[in-house]
Amino acid sequence: MVDPRLTPFRGPALAFASYLLLQAGSAAVLFAVKLGTTPGQVAEFYLGSEERFAAPRSLPGLLEVAVPHLLAVPLVLFAAAHVVGYARALGRRAFVALVALSFGSAAAGISAGFLVRFAAPELAWLKLVAFVGLEASLLTWAGLLVAIFAPIGERSRGRAPEGAGAALG
Amino acid sequence: MRFLVSGGPEAIVRARAPVRVLLAFGALALAALAAQRVLQGGLSPGGVEAHYLAGGQPLPAAALWEEVHAGAFLYGFLLFVLASLLVVSPVPARTRSALLAVAFVATVADLLAPFAVIAVGGWGALRVATFVLAVGALAAHVAVAALAFGRNGGNGRG
Numbered sequence: 001m002v003d004p005r006l007t008p009f010r011g012p013a014l015a016f017a018s019y020l021l022l023q024a025g026s027a028a029v030l031f032a033v034k035l036g037t038t039p040g041q042v043a044e045f046y047l048g049s050e051e052r053f054a055a056p057r058s059l060p061g062l063l064e065v066a067v068p069h070l071l072a073v074p075l076v077l078f079a080a081a082h083v084v085g086y087a088r089a090l091g092r093r094a095f096v097a098l099v100a101l102s103f104g105s106a107a108a109g110i111s112a113g114f115l116v117r118f119a120a121p122e123l124a125w126l127k128l129v130a131f132v133g134l135e136a137s138l139l140t141w142a143g144l145l146v147a148i149f150a151p152i153g154e155r156s157r158g159r160a161p162e163g164a165g166a167a168l169g
Numbered sequence: 170m171r172f173l174v175s176g177g178p179e180a181i182v183r184a185r186a187p188v189r190v191l192l193a194f195g196a197l198a199l200a201a202l203a204a205q206r207v208l209q210g211g212l213s214p215g216g217v218e219a220h221y222l223a224g225g226q227p228l229p230a231a232a233l234w235e236e237v238h239a240g241a242f243l244y245g246f247l248l249f250v251l252a253s254l255l256v257v258s259p260v261p262a263r264t265r266s267a268l269l270a271v272a273f274v275a276t277v278a279d280l281l282a283p284f285a286v287i288a289v290g291g292w293g294a295l296r297v298a299t300f301v302l303a304v305g306a307l308a309a310h311v312a313v314a315a316l317a318f319g320r321n322g323g324n325g326r327g
Contacts (some may be wrong), residue, residue, distance in 0.1 A: 011269045012252035021246025026238040
């Protein structure tokens with residue numbers, strides 16, 4: 001625990017980290033099942049396929065996915081970055097780099113679907129790279145939250161910070 | 170986080186009005202979620218099984234994971250905000266811990282219960298129970314936070 005004043009927030013922060021992992025895991029499964037794992041499969045998802053009787057994605061369909069993600073993803077990243085930043089668990093450069101990776105990947109991932117469908121199908125690789133970047137950043141934020149808030153090593157150091165008795169406090 | 174960790178009683182008093190509005194929206198979100206689930210037949214085991222095993226055919230895995238993905242955001246964010254607010258309220262630490270533990274287990278179970286319903290080919294009652302417990306635990310968070318951030322609350326640590 002970097003700052004003992006954060007100890008009472010251990011429970012909420014660890015629950016949030018668990019949910020970050022659940023979001024990252026479910027996103028990975030959905031991406032693999034729906035879009036595929038290669039640029040060709042991703043392009044086919046957006047452009048449709050006569051062989052598979054799949055229609056191209058419509059603009060309303062793309063917006064239906066993009067709009068909730070434009071709210072939810074930055075909000076989750078902001079909350080995670082805010083807590084980690086407050087705890088000063090990373091150096092300034094590393095923190096800024098992780099924030100840039102997170103928000104950059106989110107922006108690229110959301111816009112890549114529109115680009116593949118309406119501008120440049122060859123940009124399907126961008127969708128894949130952006131998704132991997134966002135997943136990596138979510139895992140990193142979750143890991144940092146666990147590193148900051150989990151009571152690992154506190155007992156062995158022989159000191160119990162304020163409120164440490166309440167594991168979910 | 171700054172106001173919660175080091176804002177002090179004055180900052181918390183100043184935050185009461187927006188916190189109350191936030192709690193009102195939290196309550197509305199839970200009510201809307203409950204209404205949505207009721208309309209889908211989610212409060213009866215038969216209704217749950219009819220939804221996930223319509224005509225004996227299980228919903229595709231992608232549909233289940235989409236539900237997990239959206240639900241993880243709703244439950245996770247709501248729980249994070251509400252539980253963090255309770256930390257700076259006069260609610261005793263044990264009560265907070267118990268509420269959070271129940272809410273966390275119930276919400277995760279509610280997100281994953283549909284997989285059990287499909288795997289077993291029944292057990293609709295499980296999803297009913299997890300949903301009632303999850304929404305009940307989150308509603309309890311809202312209620313306790315509303316009490317704590319009421320006229321004379323929210324000015325100390327439990």
